[in-house]
Amino acid sequence: MVSTVLFFLFAGLAIASAISMVYHKNPLYSAISLVGVFIALSCIYVTLAAPFIAAVQILIYAGAIMVLVVFVIMLLNLEEDKPLNRLRYLYALGGGLGVILLAQTLFIFYAVMKAPNTPADQTMSAGKTLSLGRAMYTEYLLPVEIVGVLLLMAIIGAVILTRRLSQPQLELVVEHELELEHKADH
Amino acid sequence: MEPSLASYLALSGILFTIGCVGVIFKRNAIGMFMCIELMLNAVNLTFVAFSRYYGDVTGQLFVFMVMSVAAAEAAVGLGIIIAFFRNSQSVDVDDASILKN
Numbered sequence: 654m655v656s657t658v659l660f661f662l663f664a665g666l667a668i669a670s671a672i673s674m675v676y677h678k679n680p681l682y683s684a685i686s687l688v689g690v691f692i693a694l695s696c697i698y699v700t701l702a703a704p705f706i707a708a709v710q711i712l713i714y715a716g717a718i719m720v721l722v723v724f725v726i727m728l729l730n731l732e733e734d735k736p737l738n739r740l741r742y743l744y745a746l747g748g749g750l751g752v753i754l755l756a757q758t759l760f761i762f763y764a765v766m767k768a769p770n771t772p773a774d775q776t777m778s779a780g781k782t783l784s785l786g787r788a789m790y791t792e793y794l795l796p797v798e799i800v801g802v803l804l805l806m807a808i809i810g811a812v813i814l815t816r817r818l819s820q821p822q823l824e825l826v827v828e829h830e831l832e833l834e835h836k837a838d839h
Numbered sequence: 840m841e842p843s844l845a846s847y848l849a850l851s852g853i854l855f856t857i858g859c860v861g862v863i864f865k866r867n868a869i870g871m872f873m874c875i876e877l878m879l880n881a882v883n884l885t886f887v888a889f890s891r892y893y894g895d896v897t898g899q900l901f902v903f904m905v906m907s908v909a910a911a912e913a914a915v916g917l918g919i920i921i922a923f924f925r926n927s928q929s930v931d932v933d934d935a936s937i938l939k940n
């Protein structure tokens with residue numbers, strides 16, 4: 654009973670925050686609403702007996718990714734979205750597509766209702782950090798290594814993308830000057 | 840009494856749809872980026888719910904993978920947004936049409 658109440662409380666919080674995120678024009682308000690969604694989902698993970706995932710959700714999403722997003726919003730000094738530059742019927746079309754997508758998703762979930770309807774045994778160790786770590790470093794070692802390589806590539810990619818390009822231009826200028834000197838010598 | 844698996848899946852479906860509609864409606868690149876994060880989180884919720892109801896730890900492991908990929912995506916995506924802003928002084932996706940002509 655308690656878990657049902659908690660589920661509907663946090664589900665309502667998550668949906669309200671998500672709608673608020675899409676509704677707000679100011680990207681900073683959207684970011685704060687998104688943090689609300691992450692925290693509500695983290696609480697739902699706790700009721701689903703997944704404490705490690707709940708902690709990592711707060712650490713990575715609310716702690717790292719959203720700080721990066723807010724940092725970029727502040728750095729770029731973004732203004733609010735200009736209202737309705739596109740045609741209005743495109744917005745109606747988008748809303749209609751959303752309703753169709755929701756109906757499809759819920760229909761798929763209805764079709765797979767044969768899934769077990771009661772949680773697995775409470776004393777199961779699934780979700781404990783120990784069993785998660787054991788699976789991660791034995792059975793799923795290769796995916797973990799691949800994710801490590803992916804993160805390294807992401808670091809290098811971010812550095813290359815945001816690098817200032819003043820250095821190559823400087824070299825070009827120096828070459829140009831050398832050429833001019835060469836001509837002057839002749 | 841616990842809520843049934845279908846209610847978790849329904850919540851996930853609703854969150855995913857809100858994220859998808861947000862990607863359609865939002866016009867600045869950072870807003871679209873945040874909506875994509877919301878969609879990833881909706882999928883994570885299905886993973887954890889199935890993991891709970893089948894008593895298998897693999898679902899939570901894949902949530903961990905999805906989070907790592909989301910972190911990588913955040914680093915590269917925000918790098919692209921900053922590079923685009925430096926070129927066009929805007930993050931409006933309607934301005935990103937230099938390949939059109």
